[in-house]
Amino acid sequence: SYELTQPPSVSVSPGQTASITCSGDKLGDKYACWYQQRPGQSPVLVIYQDNKRPSGIPERFSGSNSGNTATLTISGTQAMDEADYYCQAWDSSTVVFGGGTTLTVL
Amino acid sequence: QVTLKESGPVLVKPTETLTLTCTVSGFSLSNARMGVSWIRQPPGKALEWLAHIFSNDEKSYSTSLKNRLTISKDTSKSQVVLTMTNMDPVDTATYYCARIMSVRTVNWFDPWGQGTLVTVSS
Numbered sequence: 001s002y003e004l005t006q007p008p009s010v011s012v013s014p015g016q017t018a019s020i021t022c023s024g025d026k027l028g029d030k031y032a033c034w035y036q037q038r039p040g041q042s043p044v045l046v047i048y049q050d051n052k053r054p055s056g057i058p059e060r061f062s063g064s065n066s067g068n069t070a071t072l073t074i075s076g077t078q079a080m081d082e083a084d085y086y087c088q089a090w091d092s093s094t095v096v097f098g099g100g101t102t103l104t105v106l
Numbered sequence: 107q108v109t110l111k112e113s114g115p116v117l118v119k120p121t122e123t124l125t126l127t128c129t130v131s132g133f134s135l136s137n138a139r140m141g142v143s144w145i146r147q148p149p150g151k152a153l154e155w156l157a158h159i160f161s162n163d164e165k166s167y168s169t170s171l172k173n174r175l176t177i178s179k180d181t182s183k184s185q186v187v188l189t190m191t192n193m194d195p196v197d198t199a200t201y202y203c204a205r206i207m208s209v210r211t212v213n214w215f216d217p218w219g220q221g222t223l224v225t226v227s228s
Contacts, residue, residue, distance in 0.1 A: 001169055001170075031211075031212050031213075033214045033215070035153075035215070042202060042217075042218040042219065042220055042221055043153065043202070043204075043215075043218050044217075044218070045214060045215060045216040045217070048207075048212070048214035048216070049212045049214070054216060086152065086153050088153075088215070090213055093164075093166040094155070094166055094167075094168065094169065095143065095145075095155035095158070096155070097145075097152060097153040097154065097155060098152070099152045100152045100153070
């Protein structure tokens with residue numbers, strides 16, 4: 001079965017750029033999405049179709065996807081961005097989530 | 107405003123069947139560009155996709171759980187129902203439903219419901 005691999009944790013200083021990766025076999029041939037989940041809350045879509053931002057998501061969130069890796073980039077990271085982030089892709093008619101990355105802003 | 111709300115039992119016993127209902131508002135389950143998916147999250151763990159259903163009644167299930175899952179919809183009631191048989195303590199999780207947006211070959215989940223915590227214990 002298809003798998004997506006994320007680093008368990010990423011740390012970033014306020015105002016700096018955070019990059020969270022998601023790896024999967026030929027992931028660049030699929031579309032990647034990213035979801036933010038703050039503690040005790042439901043996931044929220046922050047990136048879809050590799051690099052598109054839904055309405056209401058700040059411009060500091062961006063995405064890319066090529067080869068075997070999709071990347072979520074948060075520029076000018078703020079304390080409110082501290083959360084778990086999950087990548088997701090479709091494999092044929094089924095859905096795969098990555099294991100999640102905890103972003104710590106310190 | 108699009109919303110989804112999960113409902114069902116808080117506690118189920120091992121071997122019992124779980125039935126969860128997702129009631130949607132702000133969109134129609136007959137909309138050709140939309141569907142609904144169920145996703146769960148055990149405490150402190152990652153998201154796990156379970157199943158989805160589209161407006162044309164196309165369904166898909168997690169490979170590892172498909173023998174235990176059934177998804178259906180009642181468009182007139184704006185509800186999507188998921189049943190999971192033979193519940194086990196490892197199935198303890200928060201269960202979410204989410205709208206699937208579909209544009210050509212691109213799909214994404216937005217928004218998600220608030221989730222409902224289901225505990226499996228005797």
